[in-house]
Amino acid sequence: MIITILTVTVLFGCQEKSKTITNSKDYDPYLITSNTPSSDLLNEEFEFWQKEFNNDSTQLIAMSRVSGLHAAKFGGTGDISELKTSEKLIKKSHEIAARGKDSYLRSLAHNYVSQHRFKEAQVLLDSAYSATDNRKATEMMLFDVAMELGEYDRADTLLGNIKDPKDFNYLIRLAKWSDHNGNLDAAIKYMEQAKQIAEERNNKGLKLWVYSNIGDFYGHAGRLQDSYNSYLKTLELEPDSHYVKKQIAWLVYSSEKNTKEANRILDSVMVNHKAPDYYLLKGQMAEFNGNTSEANIEYDKFIKATDNPDYGGMYNAYLIELYANREPQKALKLAEKEITNRATPETYQLLAFAQLKSGDKAAALKTIEEHVAGKTSEPKALFHLALIYKANGMDAKVKPLKEELMGAFYELGPIRAKEIENL
Known part of the structure; x- marks a missing residue:
């Protein structure tokens, strides 16, 4: 992977008319839980390098390989302990390395x-x-982190420093920057240019990254067929891609309203990958079906799974929104903590939502007017913006937001779609 934090800012585009996009025959071969060739290869490589490392725990090459393989195992299994083990080994490598310390810092x-x-x-x-x-x-990497921290001026400068229209790594970051600035068409254009480079090089790693991520961009633009096709291309190269399978499950649920099939896809993924957010999606689907008790069971599973201290703040954004509807004061404290981690329009909108649910609509309004309004086009933020305006009797500001959000039903999901219709 080139980067892992090109988390695409969700935008909205013209929604395709509701129709069946997916066909289970397309992805069924990839749902067979025993079909994990890349996992087998990973385990073989891990055993070899672990043996080398056990023979000499100061050998930098073996240590670096074992560290990288632990990180890869985290990606494949969702086991957070693998990532923490990788962290310890990188720190040790940095300590004993006589040169090239910058690579260990990266x-x-x-x-x-x-x-x-x-x-x-x-x-x-x-x-x-x-x-x-x-x-x-x-x-x-500094650009990636600056974007996550909301340091957009610095990100802009860094992007200028690495400018190279023929470089894959520059193009995918230019796409992220365009997306952040609300220009989804440009973002897709740059991602397609990056895809062409990956295909011309026939580089599997680059193709895997760009196929899955451009699939997300197409989804944001309402190009669901293109999104689905791109996900299938990812699975052709990487049958174990749990991320893409989850995205297909979302498409089946959000666009086609087929929760039974979406759950079947998720169940197959959860056999080998143990990430907490599957429970959250299962809870949303149960809630959509009107099964409140089942939804609460799944939400409780999510909360319990994320209680592992090794996760740190990885799931704070999800927890804030979930707690806001259950335990608003807990959501408020967690949102304030998240602001100290990264003060972005997206984290401030979560704080405002928690303030609203805690009964302080005036504080919520102050927060969104100072830190959110006009600073992000992310649909969830706009939805919370609309809720806060409505709570404060500012109906004139709700109407245009509602019109914009009508094009974001796929991104926000069926539950939010109903709430938007009632704004």
């Missing part, structure tokens, strides 16, 4: 980004930037 920063420890990652990268080698690699 590796550790990459690990911290996966854990949503963005400020710590930035400190490491700033330190790595003082080295004369591989400054462009550091600048690219």
